[in-house]
Amino acid sequence: KQEVTQIPAALSVPEGENLVLNCSFTDSAIYNLQWFRQDPGKGLTSLLLIQSSQREQTSGRLNASLDKSSGRSTLYIAASQPGDSATYLCAATDQAGTALIFGKGTTLSVSS
Amino acid sequence: NAGVTQTPKFQVLKTGQSMTLQCAQDMNHNSMYWYRQDPGMGLRLIYYSASEGTTDKGEVPNGYNVSRLNKREFSLRLESAAPSQTSVYFCASSPGQNLATNEKLFFGSGTQLSVL
Numbered sequence: 551k552q553e554v555t556q557i558p559a560a561l562s563v564p565e566g567e568n569l570v571l572n573c574s575f576t577d578s579a580i581y582n583l584q585w586f587r588q589d590p591g592k593g594l595t596s597l598l599l600i601q602s603s604q605r606e607q608t609s610g611r612l613n614a615s616l617d618k619s620s621g622r623s624t625l626y627i628a629a630s631q632p633g634d635s636a637t638y639l640c641a642a643t644d645q646a647g648t649a650l651i652f653g654k655g656t657t658l659s660v661s662s
Numbered sequence: 663n664a665g666v667t668q669t670p671k672f673q674v675l676k677t678g679q680s681m682t683l684q685c686a687q688d689m690n691h692n693s694m695y696w697y698r699q700d701p702g703m704g705l706r707l708i709y710y711s712a713s714e715g716t717t718d719k720g721e722v723p724n725g726y727n728v729s730r731l732n733k734r735e736f737s738l739r740l741e742s743a744a745p746s747q748t749s750v751y752f753c754a755s756s757p758g759q760n761l762a763t764n765e766k767l768f769f770g771s772g773t774q775l776s777v778l
Contacts, residue, residue, distance in 0.1 A: 581761055581762045582761065584766065584767065586769075592771060592772070593752060593772050594705075594752070594754075594767075594769040595769070596766040596768065599764065599766050601764045639705070641705075641767075643761045643762070646760070648710065648712070648760050649707045649720060650707075650761060650767060651707075652706075654702070654703070654704040655704065
């Protein structure tokens, strides 16, 4: 059964810092891994999707990497801004590809 | 574009009452999902539907029923609400019939449900 873990649970950084959020998963037989952003009281917004055959995906200041063999993914945020403050969730497909299994998220706070 | 629309946004029920959470998507997606989000537990899958007319259980289906009314709509019903069902419920959709097609999941804004 796929299990997804995110470390740390919370992170506070000053504006301008580069930071890394970590995600690990137990079953390497994934189709893809997705990173989402959730603002308080809101739904989830998809940030990046990495297919199992890919090593990384980039969108603006965000870069996500995937290492299937070690069961790890990282989300790198460059030059953080107060507007980046949110909860970031990592999710990996189950073995059948029928659903996404979510981690509990990392709550990021960027201070100006 | 509306995307995924959930109604209602907030609901308070008494134990034993029933209600239906509505979800509709206007993106012509095949797959639809219901998740619940609880503090310290993350998002857990309740039910999903790979296509119109099909539904399957997820991780936490007990106490819930679903209906895929047509391609656009996927409803979640609580027949006899319990305090343990207090949660935030999210509906999501995806273009393919499963996630092996490597397409993103799109979420609604959620329904906050309290069962007293």
